[in-house]
Amino acid sequence: MASNFESSIQRGCDFIHDFVCSPCEEDGLNTEAQYFCNQCTKYYCVNCVPVHYKLFKRHSVLDRTDMTKWAAAPGMVDVLERCERHPGEALKLVCGDHDQLCCHVCVAMDHRQCSAIQHIPDVAKGIRKDPEFRQLPQRVAVLRLQIEDMKNDRKKNSSSLRKTRTAIVDEIKVIRRKINDILDKMEKTTVQELDGLVAAQELSIKKDMESCTQMDDELKNIIDDIQSKDSSGEPPLYIGFRKCEGIIKQANEILQNMSNVVKYDLTFRKHNGIEDNWSSVKTFGELNESNVFGAQPCTSLFPRDHVFATEGYKEYNVNMSSDTDTCIIEGICELPGGECVITDYNHMKVKLLDQEYRVVDHCDVPKFPFDVCHIGGNEVAVCVNNNNNDVRRELHFINITKGKLVTTRKLSFTHRCYGAAHHGNNLYISSGTALYVYTMTGKLIKKMYEDESADYTVRKIAISNDGKTIYITNLSNNQLITLDNLGNKLVTFTDPDLRGPYGVHVTTAGHVFVCCLKTDTVLQVDKDGKTQLATLARKQDGVNGPKALYFSSRSSSLVVGGWKDTLLVLNVR
Template identity: 45%
Template sequence: MREKIKYLLADFEKSTIKEKKEDLNLKQAPLKVVRNSCIRLHYELFHLHVAIPKVLGKELSFIASKKCLENIQQSNIFIKENFPNHVFTVNGKSVHNVKMPSDSYICRITAVCALPDGQVLVADYYNRRVKLLNQQYRVVSHLDVRVRPLDMCQITPTEAAVAMSNKEVQFITVSQSQLAKGRKLKLQHYCAGIAHNQGDLYICSGTALYKFTLSGELVCRLYEDSSADLTVWKCAVSPTGDRLYIISWDQRKLLTLARDGTLLATYTDPALSGPRGLHVTPAGQVLVCDYLSYTVLQVDREGESKLANLATLEDGVSYPWSVCYSSTTSSIIVGLWDDNILVFRVE
């Protein structure tokens, strides 16, 4: 990677100012390929780490998991140092309808979860359903849930956890393009947002951020703000687990916390008039979608400044409620408060 960068810089110094943009893009292409390969391998390595205990014996599993975890941490450091503030460039858009004939109400996509095989899970709030979309973003399966789903996060390549509006977390599994309910976690508080990182489960109660084990054991309360009803609405975690991000619905802010819950940064912006969706990519890019300004924006890893408005109302973003990045398809998926999702191809 270092040699490629040196080569590109040296070659750029020799070039003229009038060099065409197309030529420059061609010179950047090798670096983009390396970056994308690194992100993909990191993603696959993590899921291999998750799958190992199910395949090997106890002792071999422990040794292999330790070695795998070391490589994941090294990969995380490399990604953290090189790519977290790489600004996405949008180069295409498509619109996909996710309404089913049996839906009773207009869809409201409160969560999107991109799976490694290219399939996508969406949580439909009003119809109380989790829907599975194939690689062409068509609904191929669905699961009815008892109450309205508020958020969702991936646990393994075939399992996701859904934050429910009745103080529960419902685990669901994906097998052969079918969805099935798994175990439940019953909580003592509201469950508005949920995120997972390396075996830790982070849950937003509306006014506090809690850390749980995957078995449902409370580890600690990391952060709390009781000044309003929805100060801790959604959360996300950096790939290295060293930074936590929170969007405050009531205060219209993005908060960045250290691993122990210490407040590191507070970001406000006119584009954050109604923040609803939050996502961190495997490379550490921070994405926020705003319901009232009709904007999908990218914020720097430190949570201190905006890097770009990636999509706006002119691009079809109307009342966005959720956002997710797919490493498999190199696309940003935006869930709207209607029957559609938007898919932006990025590099």
């Protein structure tokens, strides 16, 4: 088919068609084909196909609705190697300037000025030995498991949503019994509004599940195509590799967007004084949707200026039978399903906890694990360092699939890696004295902030939900530093209780919490980082050498870890 395009270009036609009518081409014309004959293996336009029908009545002719079957004809381009923009052409070239696979028509039309055009057989040499290509099946398998997990989470969410509806309706009925029959209309209006919200959220869940199914099908098809071409030479494998990379990137972006909404939910709050003022209102109460975003569950039940108080606490043992010493919990984060991931410095382990804070799985890391942050879906990133000679300075990416921790990749740095946070498509890494911003592939964007006055001036970091505010614990100088998203220092907060600030966490609503190593305290600070609002726990409450904390709106609790075999879970209101 390349000759069709080349002849079109040589004749200087105004249009370049993916398939050219064979009889017209023989007459020197450039007409787009709309039909293909399997027996003749020729293409026909709308004017030529009637003649073909008259001459060959028993031939099987396919129109453009069956274009995928055209590829079975001799001389057609294999599906894997076919150019998506020009289906009749094979991918033969790579444009380095645009990082794009090209056919000859692509080059002629869009890449004439490009200087880095290479022949695919040249760049495909050694593709089977390429580490990334060899890891491709595993990466696709892990991604497909994530997709399946996302579908299962949405199914559970749908069931939970229905139970929530039942609970709210029950509350409506309790209120309903306190007033007379005139409230029938109010009840109907409220339930209709509730059902509308449930239907809207179930529609979103359905769309998410459909997207997951589509992504899964695409990944399965492309990896099957690649594996079926193993004996076909390196160019098809390289092309499959590049196409699969594109699908993986798209799937990760879609999963990232889905992961922003961890759970669809509803809440109900009745109108105050409804029994006395029922005649002035139209519904039983106020229905509010809540979509739990990202790594930090939604805290919309608590206004942004809310000052928390502690209503008791519980402790949960996270020491395993194989552990030989006291646990030192350096990092805590929560997954969309309510599970927790913690890092145990003393035993060089990453531990997975269920919703009851029981250890259900663990994986070893080569050196000491520090902070852990949620990336999206069921993926976390763990800081790993060697404290003795600093040879190992890494960020390990771990997926949680079917209740198991699986390390998928890692990034290496030239500086230490103590704290990690994720926002948008960027990673924020603290080195002890500086804050760096990287892409998800480990490319350095910039050094955002630095303070070399001591060893641990940038220990841990937290980023507001909108990405505009960054909080840093300055362990050496007993300070909480607040930056804008350009790295400019906005506030330096000090306080007698703020001694040895180590862990810091900010909720999606903007509540800021800090744990202090030297005073064994857990504090709440205002969103501007200027004022201490409350002391939520002290040593007498079970706080011991706190190094990490996390707010879970699922249980309205603060989870605190440190030099202790137990996690301290503070119930707050």
